[in-house]
Amino acid sequence: MSELMAARAQMGSSLAFHICFSVLGIGMPIMLLIAEGMWLRTGNVVYRQLARTWGKAFAVTFAVGAVSGTMLSFELGLLWPRFMEFAGGIIGMPFSLEGFAFFVEAIFLGLYLYGWNRLSPRAHFLCGVPLALGGVLSAFFIVSANSWMNTPTGFTLDKNGAVTDVDPIAAMFNPAFPTEFLHMLFAAFVCTGFTVAGVYAVGMLKGRRDSYHRTGLAIGLIVAGVIMPLQFLAGDLIAVMIVHEQPEKLAAAEGLFQTTKSAPFLLFGYPNAATQQVEGGIEIPYLLSILSYNNPNATVTGLEAFPKENWPNLPMVHYAYDTMITVGSALILPGLIALYAWRRRKRWLESKLFLWMLVACGPAAYLCLEAGWITTETGRQPWAIYNVLKVSDSVTTASGILQWFVLFSLVYVLLVVFMVGILLRQAARRRARLALGEGVAVPGD
Amino acid sequence: MTDPTLVAIAAVTLGAGLTMYAVFAGADFGGGVWDLFATGERKQEQRSAIARAMGPVWEANHIWVIFLIVVLFTAFPKGFNGLCIGLFGPLSLVILGITLRGASFVFRAHSEGEHHLQRLFGVLFSVSSLITPFALGAAAGVIAAGDLKPTGDTWTPVPWSAFFQPFPIVIGLLAVCVCSYTAATFLTAQTEGALREDFRRRAMISGGGFALFSGLGLVLAWQEAPELSHELLQGRGLPFVVAAGVFAILGFVVTFSAAYRLNRYVAIAFVLCVVWGWAAAQWPYIITPYLTFQDAASSDAMLQVYLVCLAAGAVILIPSLVFLWRTFGGQLPESESFEADR
């Protein structure tokens, strides 16, 4: 494996790992606020129990998110020093601000987790607000940096390729930013909501159909169910944005070789870069033109309009995109079913079938998340900064990346194994305490 | 050329971040070191006190390293480039250490009742707490010795052999002593009785270690890092060296006479002098003697915006930090993990 490939593999796997925990860092504070807020309003201890349990689990996932994020901050420099040298002076501002968002989140997490008995209930609840803001702002700033890689603005290159006229504000609010941020934020809520709902669905399938499990499931399902339709719209907004900003990425995601009027939307199939043909697949007429331009007769630019050496890995981008679209569309269903059943007072929501569906939704949401990021990141290849800096020109000149990649991958695997084990034991201990009759009405449960 | 005043201000913010990291995250690393060297009949109490002191604050303390990284690549992108290429190996080791330290600390707190697991996480936590400051210190030694060299328009990765030289090793050990010293002094203020005596003894030992290695370091620097040694003993660094010496002696006196409230502040002042003394002696170089802060800096526009952001961030950060410290600074939380997990 070349150093470049090792660097790409290490960057990709670290990011794919970190994102799993950072979505919880964005979503869990909101869940905590909801549960604790309901407790303060209603005085129902079930809400408090949920908040306590979620807080403990979040402490563990947050730590994994924090260490993997730290690893990433270093890796940006260790693997892509020339990229950072170029980008740091332009897009450093959101990174710096992100540092403050991390501070806020970490400080208030400490207060939140350890402050149950030291702060008044109200003050404790209020600590959840900066905690949640810290999470959302982390995403805000980091996505700003990423969207700048897709649509770089806020500088000019002079004749010698040197950067001049830096405008950090313009760089931060680049064209891709608003839609990318919105879509990412919603993704975090969807993933967290479905994960929480799925965990309690497992409990209910095992026969624990108490109000604790019902309430936990309901909060997760409501959050994910409400956000999911909005996520669909946000996804459409991104697609429209990409048509203008990165047409070859859209063409690659769609497997569209020829520039086409009234373009169809392609599901599955194998985009063969050598023959410039798609083998197999299902075409939905007009849909691509409608999605991209809201006009069935619009013309969509195909890959043929771009030099072949600048095409990304077509099957990878296409399949990732397909995965997100199909699985993502299906994720709207649970919310709609729940809404219908609730309005009509049907009893489906407790049925095995629906619970199993919810169990599947957690991993499915994560699948969408990863697929979406692979579309974005792999679709940008061969550019690290679109049309400005190639990945091959960003990589470090140090050697020995492969050994570290293997070592870090091992560490990631171990982290996940231990983390899952610890979370399962936490739940088992909670049940054991309940069985002993503790923890139900004890203030400090 | 970038405005030299802006460059100096940005460099000072970097130094301030480094100080915060050295004092607070340093104390957490030192806690890990004392976890490793917990001895005697109060072994478990020592470990538990360390864990309880770190629990609520370590995440916040840890963020200072991220702060350092972002300041480096925002304000001094060329310097960041050089450090990352040149120190690829040791910095990879540092992130491995940071990762294992943080994760195993939290994992241990949350696996109560599972003694084997807790022991495993405890070892990972304490060993990585020792290695990380050592690697950072050794890297600083290598830079001061001028071993990080440019080639053409890029930098040569420093070979591992350059780290296993007396000078970097001594500086690495020095860093470990600073961390363990602050940890032990902070803990004397947060514990009582026999446990406090344990940490008092540890503060004296690590203080002694510091005196030893700083003496050795100065001697070695004479040969290995002449610029640094010159500035430390005869130039800009001298006032800081003298002040550090004064605080070190004061620290011994205070620790000996058991004035625990004062102790903490003396320790902070001491670390401050060490960090700023080093920084003053290395100025104007970010990578001695090949790259100055001035040449590494980004544009005026970037530095201006960055400093404004920093000021705005500080307005939020400082009160939040004070609130955190006030809530947890005095008495330790009751349980190692969560108060309610009893």
Ligand code: HDD
């Ligand atoms: C739960 C997760 C999730 C779900 C259900 C969806 N997405 Fe998504 N999508 C993401 C999670 C995601 C993401 C967070 O992974 C990405 C990567 C970059 C970004 O901003 O969001 C993304 C990127 C992304 C992109 C941009 C790719 C690029 O920038 O190159 C498009 C065009 C879409 N999405 C479209 C959709 C559509 C039309 C969806 C409707 C079914 C959809 N997404 C559902």
Ligand code: HEM
């Ligand atoms: C879109 C991708 C990303 C999102 C949405 C995101 C979001 C978050 C969030 C919400 C946290 C809070 C802590 C947690 O949950 O553990 C976090 C932690 C962190 N992230 Fe990311 N992140 C992303 C990518 C990155 C990248 C590329 C970097 C590196 C430059 C990075 C660096 C960090 C660091 C250093 C932390 C630790 C902060 C702490 O200790 O609290 N993240 N991230």
Ligand code: HEM
């Ligand atoms: C967390 C979600 C993300 C995932 C899963 C992800 C995934 C990936 C993958 C798979 C690659 C390798 C691409 C390839 O070589 O084919 C990559 C590269 C990279 N990503 Fe991301 N990414 C994420 C977010 C981000 C963010 C938020 C940033 C910036 C702040 C970022 C910066 C980079 C950089 C600098 C590279 C290396 C250069 C390049 O290959 O273009 N990524 N990422």
